[in-house]
Amino acid sequence: MMSGFKELTSVAKAVEMLRARVTHRPGKRKVRLEDSLGRYLAVDVVAPLNIPPSERAVVDGYAVRSADTFGSSPSNPSILRVKGFLRAGEEPKVSLSPGEAVEVATGAQLPPGADAVVMYERTRRSGDILEVLEPVPPLGNVSRVGEDVREGEVVLRKGTRLMPWDIAVLASMGIGEVEVYDLRVGLLNVGSELVELGEADAREALKRGLVINSNRYSISALLTSYGFSPQYLGIVRDELEEIREALGRAVREFDAVITVGGASVGRADLTVRAARELGAEVVIHGVQLRPGRANSAAVVQGKPIFMLAGFPVAAIVGFEALAKPLLLHMVGGEEEPKATVKGVLTRRVTTPINVRSYVRVRVFEEGGKTYVEPLALTGSGILSTLVRGNGILVVPEDREGYDEGEEVEVVLLRSPSRTP
């Protein structure tokens, strides 16, 4: 008789144990900037030059010698002679002598001799005679050499996840390609009850007790959204040999492997056995997580195998709690900050002690207050709670839930609803 998971590991301990064992590093790949969004840098990026490389006007106006403007005022303006106009990108052809000014557009280089820019609004002009109504200090309205980026400095560190502005900084330095990690994750779905979407008439298949392989889509999309490279490897039946063979191939070819299904205790707990037979160390066999206590993980040749439960929500929770921190570890990346909100519980939430529970909730606003409504269904298969809800209340291991009326902090998946 099977007696369930003998000892469940806490999530924190599970992640720590896996981190100590996952030593494999994913491959690197050069990508063009337009393909780099959301990827993790595999190298430190050093600035090849100063930005800006020369002094620049940061406003539209007149380049001047600042000393010429000292003491000026609307009643006693400095009088200068305008020598021409300089746009951004034009080579200055004149240099400034005392008493002279050059009209400049934003971004224009300062002509030799000039050390400041006066904004249009602080001047009056008639022909080539300019009145400056206010003094400007040296370097006033000027951006200095290397002010934005200094040549030789590390601008972006290895492990940084590339955001739109990071990519723009790289472009502005003339860097058109970067080396990023290409963390390739093989995804295997295990279960004799599974059929592929489109493989059979959905209604017929479901009536017959089959299940459409929806975990393939959620886990692939999660991997993509975090900047990893999923490769779907298909469905494997609940047969030990089939699983072992597919898993063995996946481990050889990929940096990490995720299996979904076939991980629960019972006759169908075959994935863990297959991993063991492949020489993997089963580091986590069940975890103090709800939903998702069947989630397990093994390591072989320094590569992780995440064996996620087949229930859709349990698989997603297992991915977030176990797989994601380890995949980030493999690329030196950091957990991104999550949007959270505080609100008052509309009903009591009861969770088991010593288990980290992910409670799906609906956050709504009413009368200027924020409320958190726990969704009724507890089944880990109830994927629609993630669709109907808009948040997750993570109840830590040392709590047995929260009382009605208590204020809790919730991770938001979407904006709070405006209807109760």
Add this chain to the structure above:
Amino acid sequence: MMSGFKELTSVAKAVEMLRARVTHRPGKRKVRLEDSLGRYLAVDVVAPLNIPPSERAVVDGYAVRSADTFGSSPSNPSILRVKGFLRAGEEPKVSLSPGEAVEVATGAQLPPGADAVVMYERTRRSGDILEVLEPVPPLGNVSRVGEDVREGEVVLRKGTRLMPWDIAVLASMGIGEVEVYDLRVGLLNVGSELVELGEADAREALKRGLVINSNRYSISALLTSYGFSPQYLGIVRDELEEIREALGRAVREFDAVITVGGASVGRADLTVRAARELGAEVVIHGVQLRPGRANSAAVVQGKPIFMLAGFPVAAIVGFEALAKPLLLHMVGGEEEPKATVKGVLTRRVTTPINVRSYVRVRVFEEGGKTYVEPLALTGSGILSTLVRGNGILVVPEDREGYDEGEEVEVVLLRSPSRTP
């Protein structure tokens, strides 16, 4: 002489005025589920069937008639006879008479006659004799027909941005394609000083006063990351006719147009003029935003033209404050919740009254406390502050800043730093 922007519009007012005028709706496109992540639904999705379509076991154990287990206990177990084993996806071939049980795997259909499932852990077994140690209520450990999704209900509403779990729900109902909005945004970069990345030696070009077109990358990446479809249309010189022609073509071909550069007051304020000459209503000519007060917007044939300032950070801020809310409006989408954190200001922040200011900050943790350090540089061109910093302090219009030591809420771009 130009006197600057005559009347600047507040950000809220600008968005409201644009919303009232932008009536064009983007095209729709059928995409396969694997291409739908982050896109906005163009239709309500109605469930074509019940999920689950029949009663299912939600644990591994034994399907029973619940009445047979009433009153059972470890010292006085119910005794049942096991008639076989049923996996998920198998058609039940037997039906249960009183005193009988069928071993079931998670996900298996209940055989006729059974109305509950007893977990392995609550049983003892020897041969085909099963002892049930605890009563199970009717529907105990069973997921009911339509429990997850009811046939005919709207599962996902038009305008919903598709997340991994949404895609999985669609898959589980046998829906393999969805209709999403394809909001095509034409991107024009304006400026005679601009060169494309890779077009010339970066150091040489920058020395000569040219600027690499980095805004192309930040704005394209922002559009992509929010689920829109950018199309880069190239660089246009600071020549009215050139701009007018390119803008006219873009407006005809795309759902929305973004120009970057050529929008500031001064000799180079040509984009706004070109828009006007094309018959567009210039709704916003300058906005109470810092950086980014030069950001402007026009509407023609119900389509928006966002004319963003050429300074990299001003362009990004203008995109976030003006373009993004309008693009979301066009697809019926909602602003996503942002990650925020509260921290104590390490230095005073001074901002102008009646202006919404985006102050770039570095959030760090020290001694269990969170601090917010305003980054020194105020130039809107200083893109590196977004790279060096990890947050944005948005100072609203009714404040002139915050004092040192005051607690402020900051939008996090990355996780807080662990070094001061």
